[in-house]
Amino acid sequence: MRYRGMRSDPSPERGEAVPDDKLEVSRRGFLQGAGGAAAGALLIQPDAAAAPKARKSGEQSVTLMVNGESRDVSLEARTTLLDALRIRLEDPLTGTKLVCDRGTCGACTVLLDGDPVCSCLVLAVDAVGHEVTTVEGLAPEGEMNAVQRAMCKHDGMMCGFCTPGITVTLTAFMEAQPAATREEVQAALSGNYCRCGTYPHVFDAALEAGRELQEGK
Amino acid sequence: MARALQDGPPTEPAPEGKEWKKTSKDVDGHPVDHWILVDKDDGGPTWPARERLSLLNKDIERVDGAEKVTGAAVYSHDVRLEGMLYAVVLPAAIPQGTYSLDLDAARAVDGVVVAQDVAGGEVRYLGQAVAAVAGITPDHARDGLRALGVEFEAGEWALTREQAMAEGAPAIGRRGNRRSGRARGDSDATRAALESAAAAVEAEYTLPVQHHVCLETHGVVVDYRGGGEATVYASTQGTFTIGSEAAGTLGLRDSDVTAVVEHMGGGFGSKFGLDIPGDIACRLALEAERPVHLLLDRKGESSFVGNRSGGWQRVKAGCDETGKLVALDAEIETYGGLGRGSNPGLPYIYDAQEYSRVQASVMTNTDSSRAMRAPGHPQASFAMESILDELAYEAGLDPLELRKTNLSDPVYHRQLDRVAAEIGWSEHPNRTAPGTGDGWTATGIGFGVATWGGGGRPVCEVDVKISSDGSVTVEVGTQDLGTGVRTYVAAIVAEELGLQVEQVTPRIGSSRYGAANASGGSVTTACLAPSVKAAAWAVRRSFLEKVAGARGVDSGQLKCADGAVHDLSSAAGKLSWSAACALLPSEGVAERGKWNHKLAGNGVHGAQGAKVEVDLKTGQVQVLEMVAVQDCGLPLNHLALRSQLNGGMIQALGYALLEERVLDPELGLNLNPNMEDYKIPGSMQMPLMKAIVDEEDDRQVVIGMSEAAVIPGASAIANAVHNACGARVRELPLTPDKVLAALGRV
Ligand code: FES
Ligand code: FES
Numbered sequence: 001m002r003y004r005g006m007r008s009d010p011s012p013e014r015g016e017a018v019p020d021d022k023l024e025v026s027r028r029g030f031l032q033g034a035g036g037a038a039a040g041a042l043l044i045q046p047d048a049a050a051a052p053k054a055r056k057s058g059e060q061s062v063t064l065m066v067n068g069e070s071r072d073v074s075l076e077a078r079t080t081l082l083d084a085l086r087i088r089l090e091d092p093l094t095g096t097k098l099v100c101d102r103g104t105c106g107a108c109t110v111l112l113d114g115d116p117v118c119s120c121l122v123l124a125v126d127a128v129g130h131e132v133t134t135v136e137g138l139a140p141e142g143e144m145n146a147v148q149r150a151m152c153k154h155d156g157m158m159c160g161f162c163t164p165g166i167t168v169t170l171t172a173f174m175e176a177q178p179a180a181t182r183e184e185v186q187a188a189l190s191g192n193y194c195r196c197g198t199y200p201h202v203f204d205a206a207l208e209a210g211r212e213l214q215e216g217k
Numbered sequence: 218m219a220r221a222l223q224d225g226p227p228t229e230p231a232p233e234g235k236e237w238k239k240t241s242k243d244v245d246g247h248p249v250d251h252w253i254l255v256d257k258d259d260g261g262p263t264w265p266a267r268e269r270l271s272l273l274n275k276d277i278e279r280v281d282g283a284e285k286v287t288g289a290a291v292y293s294h295d296v297r298l299e300g301m302l303y304a305v306v307l308p309a310a311i312p313q314g315t316y317s318l319d320l321d322a323a324r325a326v327d328g329v330v331v332a333q334d335v336a337g338g339e340v341r342y343l344g345q346a347v348a349a350v351a352g353i354t355p356d357h358a359r360d361g362l363r364a365l366g367v368e369f370e371a372g373e374w375a376l377t378r379e380q381a382m383a384e385g386a387p388a389i390g391r392r393g394n395r396r397s398g399r400a401r402g403d404s405d406a407t408r409a410a411l412e413s414a415a416a417a418v419e420a421e422y423t424l425p426v427q428h429h430v431c432l433e434t435h436g437v438v439v440d441y442r443g444g445g446e447a448t449v450y451a452s453t454q455g456t457f458t459i460g461s462e463a464a465g466t467l468g469l470r471d472s473d474v475t476a477v478v479e480h481m482g483g484g485f486g487s488k489f490g491l492d493i494p495g496d497i498a499c500r501l502a503l504e505a506e507r508p509v510h511l512l513l514d515r516k517g518e519s520s521f522v523g524n525r526s527g528g529w530q531r532v533k534a535g536c537d538e539t540g541k542l543v544a545l546d547a548e549i550e551t552y553g554g555l556g557r558g559s560n561p562g563l564p565y566i567y568d569a570q571e572y573s574r575v576q577a578s579v580m581t582n583t584d585s586s587r588a589m590r591a592p593g594h595p596q597a598s599f600a601m602e603s604i605l606d607e608l609a610y611e612a613g614l615d616p617l618e619l620r621k622t623n624l625s626d627p628v629y630h631r632q633l634d635r636v637a638a639e640i641g642w643s644e645h646p647n648r649t650a651p652g653t654g655d656g657w658t659a660t661g662i663g664f665g666v667a668t669w670g671g672g673g674r675p676v677c678e679v680d681v682k683i684s685s686d687g688s689v690t691v692e693v694g695t696q697d698l699g700t701g702v703r704t705y706v707a708a709i710v711a712e713e714l715g716l717q718v719e720q721v722t723p724r725i726g727s728s729r730y731g732a733a734n735a736s737g738g739s740v741t742t743a744c745l746a747p748s749v750k751a752a753a754w755a756v757r758r759s760f761l762e763k764v765a766g767a768r769g770v771d772s773g774q775l776k777c778a779d780g781a782v783h784d785l786s787s788a789a790g791k792l793s794w795s796a797a798c799a800l801l802p803s804e805g806v807a808e809r810g811k812w813n814h815k816l817a818g819n820g821v822h823g824a825q826g827a828k829v830e831v832d833l834k835t836g837q838v839q840v841l842e843m844v845a846v847q848d849c850g851l852p853l854n855h856l857a858l859r860s861q862l863n864g865g866m867i868q869a870l871g872y873a874l875l876e877e878r879v880l881d882p883e884l885g886l887n888l889n890p891n892m893e894d895y896k897i898p899g900s901m902q903m904p905l906m907k908a909i910v911d912e913e914d915d916r917q918v919v920i921g922m923s924e925a926a927v928i929p930g931a932s933a934i935a936n937a938v939h940n941a942c943g944a945r946v947r948e949l950p951l952t953p954d955k956v957l958a959a960l961g962r963v
Binding site: 048076078079083086087088092093094096097098099100101102104105107134135136137138144146148151153154155156157158159160161162163164166177179185186189190192193194195196197198200201202203 | 277278281282283285286287288289290291292294295299354360375429431432433434480481482514517635681691699700701763787839856857859860861863864866868891892893897898899900901902906908936
C-alpha cells in the first residue's frame with residue numbers, strides 16, 4: 001500500500017508537504033487502530049466473520065393495528081416500524097417518509113397510541129399490540145382534519161416530503177394544546193426538518209388549526 | 218447592472234419580421250443573458266391587466282396540497298412494483314486508488330439477487346459509488362453489502378487546497394490542479410484608483426462546501442422486466458433528462474422509455490439526468506430483469522451527488538468621500554472537488570469605476586460540486602456585501618446608503634428602502650459604526666441584494682383540452698419541485714376560461730406529455746407559463762368558435778367568464794359551462810400552445826435584510842428577523858411566491874450559521890454525512906420572516922425568481938453580526954467559535 005501524499009493540517013505552512021515516512025507511520029497507525037488493516041492493503045470488510053451467509057430467514061408473521069385496521073404482515077425482528085409500513089405491508093402505506101433513518105428529521109413520524117414517534121427508531125415487533133396512526137389515518141374518510149386544512153390554506157408545504165411528518169406531529173400537538181403559542185409550536189416542531197423552508201407557513205397553519213380546534217370545543 | 222454576468226447583445230440587425238429578444242440561459246450554472254430572434258408582435262395572447270385578473274396575481278391554494286398532507290402524493294421513493302428489488306450502494310472508503318471486489322460473497326447472501334461493480338476498479342474521489350447490491354428488501358441488500366468483500370489499494374490524493382497545490386501533489390485535473398480563468402478588468406487602472414481612494418479596505422473571505430440535503434434522496438425506480446419497454450420513476454428536476462440516458466443503459470430505443478415524476482422531494486440544482494444512482498439502477502435491472510428501487514441512503518446522498526462549491530476570495534476595495542466605489546480588485550478561487558465550482562465574479566451586481574479580477578478553480582479528490590440554487594451567487598454575494606460594509610464603516614458612512622450609491626438600477630433603491638423600513642434601520646443606533654451591545658447581547662442589522670435571469674425560451678409544448686362533458690385538462694411533461702408549477706398550470710387555464718382552479722385538471726410529470734424544460738436556474742415559470750397561456754388562449758378561441766357555430770352566432774360576441782359562456786349580444790344569452798361544452802363535438806376541442814416571447818421577461822431584483830442578536834458571552838447568533846423584497850414581473854401566485862421567498866431566506870440562514878461539510882483532511886472521511894451532524898435550519902432557528910413580493914414591478918411578463926431568494930440572506934446575516942458587535946467573521950458558517958474569535962475573546 002502506498003500512502004504517499006500531502007497533508008495540510010496541522011502543518012503550519014500553506015502547501016508544506018509532510019515527509020512520506022512520517023505520514024506512513026501516522027496513517028498506518030490510524031488504520032491499525034481503526035481496524036487492524038493488513039500491511040499492503042486496506043481491507044474493508046467490517047462484518048466478514050459475521051457475514052450472514054447461511055443465516056436462516058427470521059421472517060415471522062405479526063399483526064399490526066394500523067389506522068384502525070388489523071393488518072397481518074411478515075417481517076423480521078430487525079424490521080423497523082417504518083419499513084413495515086412502507087415496504088412490508090401488503091398494501092404499503094408510503095405516506096410516512098424515510099429521510100435520515102436515525103431519528104433526526106421527523107419525516108417518519110407516526111402516532112403510537114396517540115403519541116408521535118419516529119417510526120425509523122421503533123422496531124415493528126415492538127408496535128404489536130399498540131395502535132399505529134399514519135398520515136393516511138388522519139383523514140380516514142377523505143375528510144381532512146383541522147391541521148391538514150390549515151396546512152393547505154397557508155401553504156405549509158413546498159416539495160412536500162417533510163409534510164406528512166410535520167402534519168402528524170402537529171395534529172397530535174394541536175389537538176392536545178390548541179391554545180399553543182407560536183413559540184410553543186416552534187418547540188413542538190423542533191424534531192421535524194424541512195429543507196424547502198416551509199416553517200413560517202407551517203406556524204401560521206398551526207395557529208389557525210388551533211383556533212379552529214378551540215372553537216370546535 | 219449585472220455587468221459581470223452577461224455578454225453583449227448581438228450586433229447584426231434582425232431580419233424582416235423578426236426582432237431580437239433578450240432571454241437568459243444557464244451556462245455552467247450561471248444565468249447569462251442570451252439573445253434570440255423572435256417574430257414581431259403577431260397579436261397573440263398577452264397577460265391581462267392586473268386588475269382584470271381574478272385568479273392569478275392572488276393567493277392560490279396548491280392544487281396538490283390535499284395529496285401532500287394526507288400522504289397520498291406518490292414520490293419515486295414510494296413507488297412499489299411487483300417483484301421489485303431494493304438496491305444499496307457502497308461508497309469508496311479512500312479518495313483515490315483502486316479496488317477489487319468479491320461480489321460472490323454478496324450474491325451468496327440470503328435475499329440478495331444481484332451485485333455489481335459500478336466503477337470499474339478505479340476510485341477518483343472519496344465516497345464514489347463502487348459497488349451496488351439489490352435484494353428483496355433494503356435490509357437484505359444491506360446484508361449483501363456487508364458480506365461483500367472489498368479491498369482498496371490506496372493511491373495518492375489531495376483533499377484540500379493546500380494539498381492540491383503542494384509540490385509533488387498528484388495530478389487530479391487533466392489540465393493541472395489549478396485552472397485559471399480569463400483575467401477581467403483593468404488591473405493597472407484599478408491599482409492606481411485604489412491608491413488614491415479616500416478609504417480602502419482589504420480582506421479575505423472563505424466559503425464552506427454546502428450540501429443540498431434534499432429530503433428525498435437522489436434516485437429512481439426502474440420498471441424493466443426484460444422486454445422492449447421501461448418506465449423510470451425519477452426524483453428529478455427534468456422529466457425529459459431521463460429517457461435517452463436510461464434507454465442507452467438498457468439498450469432500448471428512447472421512445473420506449475417513459476420517465477415519470479409525479480412528485481419529487483427537493484433538488485435545489487442537484488437532480489438532472491439519469492445520474493449515478495439512476496444509471497446503477499438501470500444496470501441492476503438489466504441483469505435482474507426485475508424492477509429496481511434505488512434511492513440513496515443519507516450517506517450516499519452526502520457522498521456522490523454534489524454540493525455547493527466552497528471558495529476563497531481576496532478583495533481590495535476603495536471608495537471616494539461619497540462612498541462611490543472607485544476601485545475593486547478580486548482574486549477568486551473556487552473549490553468544487555473534481556468539478557470546477559462557481560462564482561460569477563466581483564463586483565457582483567455593484568458598479569465599480571475600475572475593477573480587476575482573476576479567478577481560478579482548484580481541484581481535489583472530493584465529490585464534484587453541482588449547481589445549487591443560484592450557483593456561485595451566494596459565494597460572490599458574501600464577499601461583495603461584506604467588503605461593502607467594511608468599506609462603509611471604514612469611511613464612516615451608512616452601509617445602506619453606500620449600497621445605493623453603487624447600484625445604478627433604481628429598482629434596488631426602492632427595494633432597499635422598503636427592506637430598511639420594514640426592519641427598522643432608521644431607528645437603529647449603529648448606522649455608521651458597529652455597536653458594542655450591553656455586555657451580554659448585541660443587536661445588529663445587515664443588508665444584501667440579488668439578481669437573477671429567470672428568463673424563458675421556446676421549449677414547452679402544452680395541450681389543453683375541453684371535453685363535451687365540461688371537463689378541462691392541461692397536459693405538459695414538466696415537473697413540480699414544490700414551487701407550485703402544477704397549481705399555476707391549472708390556474709392560467711382556469712383564468713383564461715373563466716373557471717375555478719379546481720375545474721381544470723393539470724397532468725404533468727410524464728415524458729408522454731408535451732416537451733418541457735428542466736427546472737434549473739429558475740427558468741421554468743418563464744418557459745412554461747407562456748406556453749400554458751398560449752394553449753389556453755388558443756383553446757378558448759376554438760371553443761368559442763364551436764359554440765358560436767352551434768348557436769349560429771358570431772364568436773366575437775361570446776365571452777368566457779364566471780364559469781359560463783356569455784353572449785354579449787343578448788341578455789338571455791348566458792350558457793352555463795356544461796351547457797356550452799355540450800355543444801362541442803364528441804372529441805371536444807384541443808389546442809397545443811408553444812412559447813410566446815411576449816409573455817416572458819428576464820431579470821429580477823431582490824433586496825434582503827437581517828436583524829440578529831449576538832450572545833457576547835457564547836458567540837451564539839440568533840436571527841431575529843429577515844425581510845425579503847423581490848420582484849418577478851407579473852406574480853402568478855403570491856402564496857407560492859412567499860413560500861419560495863421564505864425558503865430562500867431559510868436556506869441562506871443555514872449557509873450563514875450552520876452548514877458545512879467537514880472532511881478529515883488526511884483520509885478524507887466525511888465527518889458529518891448525516892443530519893444530526895450536518896445541521897440544516899430547524900423550527901427553533903426561525904426568525905420572524907417577512908416575504909414581500911415587490912408589486913411596484915409593473916412588467917406584464919412572467920419571470921422566475923426562486924434563485925434570487927437564496928442569494929443575499931447569508932451576507933445580510935454576517936453583516937448584521939458585525940453591525941451588532943464589531944465581530945467581522947470572514948468565513949462561513951458563523952459558528953460561535955468564530956464569532957468569539959472575531960470579538961477577540963478566544
Ligand atoms: S427518518 Fe426517522 S427521524 Fe428521519
Ligand atoms: S416541503 Fe420540501 S422538505 Fe419540507
